[in-house]
Amino acid sequence: MASSRDDFIIAIRSAFLKKSTQQKFSLLTLVFFSLFIIILSSLDFKVIRYSKAVINELVYRSSFIVSVPENFIKDSFIQVKDYTNFFNKYKKNISELESLKSNYVSNEITEYENRELKELINDYVSSSNKILAKIIVDHDSPFLKSIIINKGSKDNIKIGTNIYDQSYLVGRVIELNYKTSRVLLLSDLNSNVPVTIAPQNIQAIVTGSGVDSGKIKYIKSGLSGQLIDDSIVYTSGTGAIFKSGVPIGKLKFFEENSTNEYKVEFYSDFSQLKYVFAEIITQTSILPTTQESNENSVEKNNPLDAKLKILEDELNIIEESNKKFQKENENLKSEINNLNYKVLNLNNKISSQNKTIDQFNLDTDELKFLRLNLTYGHKCRKSLFNNKGFIVGSAGYKDCVLRKGKIDG
Amino acid sequence: MVSLRTKGSFLKLYSWLPILILYISVLNEFDFNYLNLEYxxxxxxxxLIFFFTLKDFKHFDYILVFIAGLFNDTVVGLPLGISSLSYIxxxxxxxxLRNITIRPNPVKDWFYFLFIISLINSLNxxxxxxxxxFDLILMSYLVNTFFTFSFYIIFVSLFKYYLKGLND
Structure with a gap:
């Protein structure tokens, strides 16, 4: 018993400490070294942060180069798959495009109004500039869903910068290097996004499911019954982590363990991303004009009054323009009435003229018959010598006269 | 002379192939995501590490394995040192296993591999x-362990061909 335990200890000791001729370090040294690095990486020192950023830059670039063959195979596979669905997708896209075109105009108006209101509330204009970023590494591990983009602190990207695919939210930056950064995708388990579910206007938090969809988390009890299929999920902007009003996906209903569950189907397909947009937000204060600055100097002490004044001015402008519109509206109404009256008169005139024309046509036909009757009447009239003739006044007699006395059509 | 030199450099490259593949695999992460197979x-x-360290392959330096772990952590986005610890x-x-084994048995090695990867994944x-x-899906770890265990026997037969080619 004691000897087997000794053997075990000897084997373990040998495994940890013995270095073969090629090895420069014993395994025990490397185990301690790994633990040391794990502890260091959990601490947020400036030196560690910089050295990590340098390692990241090097590894990401190397990974991009090494991944070229796999990416080529992957792209070819996706292309073949796409070709098979090409026609169906094309038809679907056309119908979607039509409906989107009609929505576009109203969206633009809403966006403009929204921007104006935000300016009023915040006293600053937040101008956003989307920059295109290429995905250099997208090896989402089975455990973590993230991508690496080729833009970093050099391009004004910050921790928390929102990342988009077209206008759909994809995720946010969680690790920043000089020329690269890591984006945590919405599908990751560690991603939490405050959202609004429309049209019910329910507030919730969407978290990643670890696969390609999201799930609803932290919804107020009793409200989950109001959820319906195909409801739109967009960011609510709560917590100021994500910009508000950015579409994320649609709600889809499914059954799990005989209970009704909802998952969020993201608009963007994270496995097909090649380029994304990073939104750089800069805030610039609204500078008052010289005239306004004098007025504002008095009100500077009370910003609430200043805001109220701005709102009053807005109201006045709106009232004035409303009055103008009302006046114009009345003018147009009276003009329409006049025109309607004219149209009615003209219609009456036309109908009387039509009647006259009809009467004229009738008179012309009668005159023609009477003239022919004088010449050919005796040929058509039935008499003792003319058995084939017709009785005067009958339809046959009239036809015969109009045919200039020819009895047999 | 030229052909001998060419043969020599080719042999050198061939003998470093396992460590080269290790680096390519950690930088590339063979994932097959585009097949949309869940988990x-x-x-x-x-x-790779289990097989070549078990065979005490002379070009499989521990420090290189350790650095490969650091690369893997960077690519996947795990805290630095986690994969290095797993690999070591x-x-x-x-x-x-080498120290206690007198007569190696591939099936025993295979199940020992299952035990070790389960232990390391649990530790991770x-x-x-x-x-x-971190929020992690336990099922992903279980499925990953299962497939790693299943594919071991296939890759081992390929690696044996490689070793045979090297010895010849």
Missing amino acids: FSFNFPFI LICTATAY YTILTLFFS
């Missing part, structure tokens, strides 16, 4: 959830 994944570096623990386990999961507050 499907396997850990190729585990198989595999090396330790194989060194121990514990460290990440307890100390780094």
Whole structure:
């Protein structure tokens, strides 16, 4: 018993400490070294942060180069798959495009109004500039869903910068290097996004499911019954982590363990991303004009009054323009009435003229018959010598006269 | 003379092939995501490290394995040192198995591999959830362990061909 335990200890000791001729370090040294690095990486020192950023830059670039063959195979596979669905997708896209075109105009108006209101509330204009970023590494591990983009602190990207695919939210930056950064995708388990579910206007938090969809988390009890299929999920902007009003996906209903569950189907397909947009937000204060600055100097002490004044001015402008519109509206109404009256008169005139024309046509036909009757009447009239003739006044007699006395059509 | 030199450099490259493949696999992460297979994944570096350290392959330096772990952490986005620790623990386990084995048996090695990867994945999961507050899917770890274990026997037969070619 004691000897087997000794053997075990000897084997373990040998495994940890013995270095073969090629090895420069014993395994025990490397185990301690790994633990040391794990502890260091959990601490947020400036030196560690910089050295990590340098390692990241090097590894990401190397990974991009090494991944070229796999990416080529992957792209070819996706292309073949796409070709098979090409026609169906094309038809679907056309119908979607039509409906989107009609929505576009109203969206633009809403966006403009929204921007104006935000300016009023915040006293600053937040101008956003989307920059295109290429995905250099997208090896989402089975455990973590993230991508690496080729833009970093050099391009004004910050921790928390929102990342988009077209206008759909994809995720946010969680690790920043000089020329690269890591984006945590919405599908990751560690991603939490405050959202609004429309049209019910329910507030919730969407978290990643670890696969390609999201799930609803932290919804107020009793409200989950109001959820319906195909409801739109967009960011609510709560917590100021994500910009508000950015579409994320649609709600889809499914059954799990005989209970009704909802998952969020993201608009963007994270496995097909090649380029994304990073939104750089800069805030610039609204500078008052010289005239306004004098007025504002008095009100500077009370910003609430200043805001109220701005709102009053807005109201006045709106009232004035409303009055103008009302006046114009009345003018147009009276003009329409006049025109309607004219149209009615003209219609009456036309109908009387039509009647006259009809009467004229009738008179012309009668005159023609009477003239022919004088010449050919005796040929058509039935008499003792003319058995084939017709009785005067009958339809046959009239036809015969109009045919200039020819009895047999 | 030229052909001898060419043959020599080719042999050198061939003998460094396992470590080269290890680096390519950690930088590339063979994932097959585009197949849309849910949960499907396997850990190729585990198989590679286990086999070549078990065979005490002379070009499979522990320090290079350790650095490969750091690269893997950077690519995947795990805290630095986690994969290095996992890889080094595999090396330790194989060194121990080498010390206690007189007559190697591939099936026993295979099940020992299952035991070791289960242990290491559990350790990984514990460290990440307890100390780094990561939310992880346990099922992904289980499926990953299962496929890594299943593919081991296939890759081992390929690696044996490689070793045979090297000895010839």
